[in-house]
């Protein structure tokens with residue numbers, strides 16, 4: 001929901017960029033939802049990680065919550081840099097690299113033969129999943145696709161999964177349609 005109370009769908013396209021929606025440093029503190037380990041654990045059960053396989057048993061320790069928030073702070077420096085086509089700082093890259101030691105382990109339930117994450121999924125594993133995703137945005141075949149919404153007053157960042165690589169808006173409902181309406185009005189006025 002935005003400041004005007006409108007609901008819209010925003011898919012940032014990547015787990016690390018999605019985590020940035022849970023709050024952040026400075027002006028983003030007012031969006032904070034990760035006040036407690038369980039608060040962030042619950043958020044993960046609805047994140048895109050749960051689209052791959054359900055997250056049923058997530059356990060985040062207080063120290064892991066702090067580490068996840070530290071990583072999230074780093075993403076607020078790394079992701080905007082990527083969107084501007086700049087290189088992230090060496091310090092932040094070290095932080096990302098150091099966080100990848102563990103990740104949620106996929107297992108197949110022998111009875112249902114469906115994919116699950118081996119329980120419990122720990123805060124350290126979640127840290128690793130987010131860091132690996134972020135590393136994939138910095139280098140490799142997924143790099144060069146972090147964008148900032150084209151609206152002047154919107155700073156939402158997303159991973160552009162469009163085939164053409166020219167997604168411009170955080171969401172059509174929010175910024176895309178507003179821009180279209182403005183363009184239409186401008187044309188109508190000059191006509």
Ligand SMILES: [Zn+2]
Nearest residue numbers: 149154170175
């Ligand atoms: Zn936008």
